[in-house]
Amino acid sequence: MANSNNQLQTAKKAREDEFYTQLCDIENELRHYRTHFKGKTVLCNCDDPRVSNFFKYFALNFEILGLKKLIATCYKNNEPDLFSMNTCEQAVYIIYEGDKNGNRIPDPSEMEVLPLQGDGDFRSAECVELLKQADIVCTNPPFSLFREYVAQLIKFKKKFLIIGNQNAIKYKEIFPLVMQDKIWMGYGFKRNCAHFITKYEDTASDADHREGMIRVPSVTWYTNLEIPRRHEHIILYKQYNPVDYPKYDNYDAINVDKTTDIPCDYDGIMGVPITFMYKYCPEQFEIIGVFNHGCDNEYDLAKPILNGKELYTRIAIRKKQI
Ligand SMILES: C[S@@+](CC[C@H](N)C(=O)[O-])C[C@H]1O[C@@H](n2cnc3c(N)ncnc32)[C@H](O)[C@@H]1O
Secondary structure, three states: OHHHHHHHHHHHHHHHOOOEOOHHHHHHHHHHHOOOOOOOEEEEOOOOOOOOHHHHHHHHOHHHHOOOEEEEEOOOOOOOOOOOOOOOOOOEEEEEOOOOOOOOOOOHHHOEEEEOOOOOOOOOHHHHHHHHHOOEEEEOOOHHHHHHHHHHHHHOOOEEEEEEEHHHHHOOOOHHHHHOOOOEEOOOOHHHOEEEEOOOOOOOOOOOOOOOEEEEOOEEEEEOOOOHHHHOOOOOOEOOOOOOOOEOOOOOOEEOOOHHHOEOOOOOOEEEEHHHHHOOOOOOEEEEEEEOOOOOOOOEOOOOEEOOEEOOOEEEEEEOOO
16 A cells, blocks of 8 residues: 555656646746846756747747846757657757847757757756856756755755745755745745646646646745845734734744734744745844744744644744844
8 A cells, every 4th residue: 555655656746747837927927037137048957948938938038138048958858749758868958049140039040959968867967067057047847856956056056946836945955045045935826826738637626727737736936036025024914912823832932824914013933824935025024943843953843733733834933123
C-alpha cells in the first residue's frame, strides 16, 4: 500500500512538472516589471524555446523591454513538442539578441537552435555557465525541484521572477530566505489559482474548467525584484480584544484569520495566514517565524493550536514601531 502511495505521489509530482504557463499569465505579472529588464540578459532555463511562452514573451517584447540578450534552455528534448516526454539525453538552447533585419519581429532566421552537450538539467555545468551570464532568471521551474532551483539562484546571486507553489514559502529551505528578505511574493494570480496548459485531464469538477488546461490552486510568483507594492502599508482599522483574537494553546501569540483583520493596536506576536505575504511590507511588520510543525527549524515556532484544534500554517509577525 505504502509502495503504491509512493508511486502515486511520484506520478503526481512528474505531472506537476509538466504544466505549461499561458502567455496571458506571464503578461499579467510581467507588466509590473517593465523597468527592471533594460540592458539585462534574461535566462529561461526550464523552457523549450520553440514552445515556451516565457521565451515568446521576452522575444516579442525584446525591444520594448530594452533587453540585451535572451537565453533559453530546454530539458531532455530536441524535438519541438510542447508535451515532451523528456526521453532525449540531449537538449538544445537558443540565444536571441534582438531584431536584426529591422522588421521588429523575432524571425526564426534571427535565432539559432544550438545543441547542449547534455540533457539541459538546470544544475548541469553547461547550464550553470549560462546562468552565470544572466542578470534575471524568469520561468516556471519544475515544482518538484523548487527548493534546489531557488538555492541555485541564491548561490549565484541572481535576480529572479519565477512561479511556484504558495506553500513553498513554509519549506525549511525557503522560509529563512523570506525572513532575510531574499525572496518575496510578486503580484500573483487571481485568487491565487492558475490555469496551466497540460496534456493531463483535469478531473477537478470546477466551474472554471478550461479545455486542455488544469486549474492549480495555491500558485504564486516569487521574486527578488523590487516592486512598489512591497512598500505599501496595510491600512489597519480593527482593534484588539481577547475574544476575537484568542491566543494559541501552546504559544504566546494571538490568532488572526484574515490579513484585513490584523489589529492596529496589538504589539505582540500574531499568527496570520500565508496569504499575508502578498501584503507584507517590511517597513510595517517583522516576520518572527512560522507556526507550522513546530520542529522544522529554528524559525518554526510551534504548531498553531487553538482550543485543541490545529489550524493551517500561520506566519508569525509583529508590528514594527513606527
Ligand atoms: C512546470 S514546467 C514549465 C515549463 C515552462 N517553463 C513553462 O512555464 O511553460 C517545468 C519544466 O521544467 C522541465 N524540467 C524538469 N526537470 C528539469 C531539470 N532538472 N532541469 C531543467 N528543466 C527541467 C520540465 O521538462 C518542464 O518542461
